[in-house]
Amino acid sequence: MKTLLHVKSSVFGDQGQSAQLADRLIQRWLHQNPEGQVVVRDLVAEPIAHFDMQTISALSTEAAQRSPDQQAVAALSDRLIAELQEADTLVLAAPMYNFAVPSQLKAWFDQIAKNGVTFRYTEQGPEGLLQDRPVYVLATRGGEYRDAGLDFQIPWVKQILGFIGLKQIEVVYAEGLNMSGADAAIDQAHSELDSLALS
Numbered sequence: 001m002k003t004l005l006h007v008k009s010s011v012f013g014d015q016g017q018s019a020q021l022a023d024r025l026i027q028r029w030l031h032q033n034p035e036g037q038v039v040v041r042d043l044v045a046e047p048i049a050h051f052d053m054q055t056i057s058a059l060s061t062e063a064a065q066r067s068p069d070q071q072a073v074a075a076l077s078d079r080l081i082a083e084l085q086e087a088d089t090l091v092l093a094a095p096m097y098n099f100a101v102p103s104q105l106k107a108w109f110d111q112i113a114k115n116g117v118t119f120r121y122t123e124q125g126p127e128g129l130l131q132d133r134p135v136y137v138l139a140t141r142g143g144e145y146r147d148a149g150l151d152f153q154i155p156w157v158k159q160i161l162g163f164i165g166l167k168q169i170e171v172v173y174a175e176g177l178n179m180s181g182a183d184a185a186i187d188q189a190h191s192e193l194d195s196l197a198l199s
């Protein structure tokens, strides 16, 4: 049975454009994988605390020495990484907020990029430790940045995914959603989604 991990980060929840595009893709994936399991990690409904000294000290303390609070921090980190390791397919619903990803999604990446677990440094440089798998990114924006050389969001997403070993990345953009051509942009995104070869 295949597993798809859907990581949501829109503050608009299921009404978010990125969540709706992701749902369309997931329905297609389920049609193709009727026995498939979808795991949802909603970073807005269940926020992950920003990385801080308490997080770092919990993760760097030996498991047997951790306080109950530190155990909870480490358990969440382990759970988030396990969700990713166990997924055959990853769907990232990634709106642009202030030229970048939502801070909720950044907090998730801070948790899952773990030295020795999802990447490591070698004499030849960093090496991703996750087995590669398809990643579908739904990039929604109010404005238009893709062709203007002003996209700081998706290049970063591709960089960090590649850093942990995930290189089979398909991005579907829906740009200008706060502009007059929003309906056409959504139609275009739908047609791109519907023509993706899903695996």
Ligand SMILES: Cc1cc2nc3c(=O)[nH]c(=O)nc-3n(C[C@H](O)[C@H](O)[C@H](O)COP(=O)(O)O)c2cc1C
Binding pocket: 009, 010, 011, 012, 015, 016, 017, 018, 019, 094, 095, 096, 097, 098, 099, 100, 140, 141, 142, 143, 144, 177, 178
């Ligand atoms: C806090 C916030 C910041 C935003 N910043 C940007 C931005 O920098 N550039 C942009 O094009 N759109 C920006 N937008 C608009 C969103 O990208 C747009 O509404 C998108 O459709 C949101 O996707 P979602 O519905 O999945 O959350 C912002 C929206 C919010 C709520």
